[in-house]
Each structure stands twice: as structure tokens, then as C-alpha cells.
Amino acid sequence: MTATLLDGKALAKELQAELAGEVRKFTTQSGVTPTLAAVLVGNNPASEAYVKNKRLACERVGMASQLHRLAESVSEVELLELVAQLNRDPAVHGILVQLPLPKQINGERVLDAVTPLKDVDAFHPENVGLLMQGRPRYLPCTPSGVVQILSRGGIEIPGRHVVILGRSDIVGKPMAMMLVQRGPLADATVTVCHSRTKELSTITKQADILIVAIGQPRFVTAEMVKPGATVIDVGINRVDDKLVGDVDFDGVKEVAGKLTPVPGGVGPLTVTMLMFNTLTAARLQSQG
Numbered sequence: 001m002t003a004t005l006l007d008g009k010a011l012a013k014e015l016q017a018e019l020a021g022e023v024r025k026f027t028t029q030s031g032v033t034p035t036l037a038a039v040l041v042g043n044n045p046a047s048e049a050y051v052k053n054k055r056l057a058c059e060r061v062g063m064a065s066q067l068h069r070l071a072e073s074v075s076e077v078e079l080l081e082l083v084a085q086l087n088r089d090p091a092v093h094g095i096l097v098q099l100p101l102p103k104q105i106n107g108e109r110v111l112d113a114v115t116p117l118k119d120v121d122a123f124h125p126e127n128v129g130l131l132m133q134g135r136p137r138y139l140p141c142t143p144s145g146v147v148q149i150l151s152r153g154g155i156e157i158p159g160r161h162v163v164i165l166g167r168s169d170i171v172g173k174p175m176a177m178m179l180v181q182r183g184p185l186a187d188a189t190v191t192v193c194h195s196r197t198k199e200l201s202t203i204t205k206q207a208d209i210l211i212v213a214i215g216q217p218r219f220v221t222a223e224m225v226k227p228g229a230t231v232i233d234v235g236i237n238r239v240d241d242k243l244v245g246d247v248d249f250d251g252v253k254e255v256a257g258k259l260t261p262v263p264g265g266v267g268p269l270t271v272t273m274l275m276f277n278t279l280t281a282a283r284l285q286s287q288g
Helices: 008-030 045-061 076-088 107-113 125-132 141-152 172-179 200-204 267-286
Strands: 035-041 064-070 094-097 161-165 189-193 209-212 230-233 237-239 242-244
Touching: 008 045, 008 141, 008 267, 035 045, 035 076, 035 267, 045 064, 045 267, 064 076, 076 094, 076 107, 094 267, 125 172, 141 172, 141 230, 141 267, 161 172, 161 200, 172 189, 189 200
Parallel strands: 035 064, 035 094, 161 189, 161 209, 209 230
Antiparallel strands: 237 242
16 A cells, blocks of 8 residues: 655645635735735744745735844844834734744744734744634644645544644644644544653554654654554655655555655645734734
8 A cells, every 4th residue: 555645735835826815805805915024033044945935925825025134143132122113013914933043042032022913823822822722813834734734635633543743832732732622623532742752653553643743854664653544744854965754754655544745745834824824813903
């Protein structure tokens, strides 16, 4: 058996076409163009690429974007002043502070300084709390992209055993919070595994849906996957100038029923869901 690939790149294109129609309708009715402001500190090549992808996505769906560049040596006070300025700017609906930040800056403090209404990454404690209670303002981008891949890929979630490898604040924890809620795109039984989990393979082989986000190249092997399971690889790692996921793709594709590739899997959906959040933010702010 060879797994069916879940094409995130094609799905992102489809979703962005749908979103472009929604943006046109909103802009026509309100006279407001949804605007995303990105803050980029330093010259990290990966961060440069991520911000470029987000700018291009804004263009494709009819949104405006701003890029605020700061030197690697910028102080935390200066960065916080910029965030405060963007918070006050009524023309800006979403604020994205690109991570990682230099060591002299407390990243948590900066992310917390973004007003919750403009926190389109859904990192602010207020937005995390709303998600926990099942009444989210914004859905975290990567977990939301994973749900889109599952739902559009015809993979039933309610009642399924989902095993998540990784407990990060960006993917693992919010992914678990989303999938245990009530609803057609949730209602799963969720197990979260991490670096202290014992008998890991025994747990992963119970998964109907296995979501991997640990930052370890090719960590999940065929022996860790239940035959026919859906495997979502969130990881992206550079090995010998090649991008690979956290899943041993060549081995796992012979066991899994459905599998996301790297690149071209979850990544394009993360950017797309950021666009959806920015439109939601513009709608909320236009309503006062």
C-alpha cells in the first residue's frame, strides 16, 4: 500500500481563491482593505522568506501588507514602541511579529504587547484562553491549516484517536485544544506525546490520525505508524541542503493511508489561514 498524498499547496490555492472573493465582498461593502503589518527584526534568511510568502499571499487575496524592518541590534523598548504604534493605527488590522527574535529581546513580552484584536497569529493569552473555552476569536494558523487538510481531504475527525507528537505553544498545545472541542471538525480523542513520553511507538501505532511537530528530521518511521493511518507532518528541517519533515517519508508512505509531503504539505496552509484571520480581524474592527 502506498499512501495518498495530501497536497497542501493545491489546497492553499483553492482556499485563497475562495478568500479573495470574501475580501472583495468585504472591501466593496465596507470601503476597508484588510491590512497585515509584519515586523521583521534582523536578516534571518528563513524569516525573510516567510515574510515574503505572507506578502505575496496578501497580494493574491486582495489584502494590503506592510513590512517594518528593524536592525538586529534593536532594543526591546524600540520594538515595543513600534508594536504600540501599530496597535493604535486604525489602518492596520493584523500584526505579525516574525520569530525568532534576537536574544536581547523577550519574545513573550513582545507577543503579549500585540493587542488581542490584532493578534492574527493567535498567540496572545486572551486568544489562547478563548480557544480553550471553545469560543475562539482567531484559530492558530498551523493547527487551523491541519484541520483544513483533514476536512478537505475527506478524513473524518469525530471519534478518531488523534496522537500529536510535540507540545509547543505554536502547534502541539493549540492543536490538541482545537480537536477536543465539540463539532464536526473536532470531537476527537486526543493524546499528546512529548520528550518524556514512555513507549512512544506503542502510542503512535494506536493513532488513526498522527500529527507530528517536533523538529526532528525523519523521526517517525514506518514501524511507528498504524497501517492505513493519516499522517500529518508539520516539521520542516534542512538536511544536506534538502528540506525534510519530521516523518521518514519514504518509509511511512508504504504504511500510511494518507500523508502530507514536505515541502508542499502543511506549510502553504499556515500562510493561508493567517490571511483568513486577517480578514476576520478587519471585520471585527470595522464593527467597532
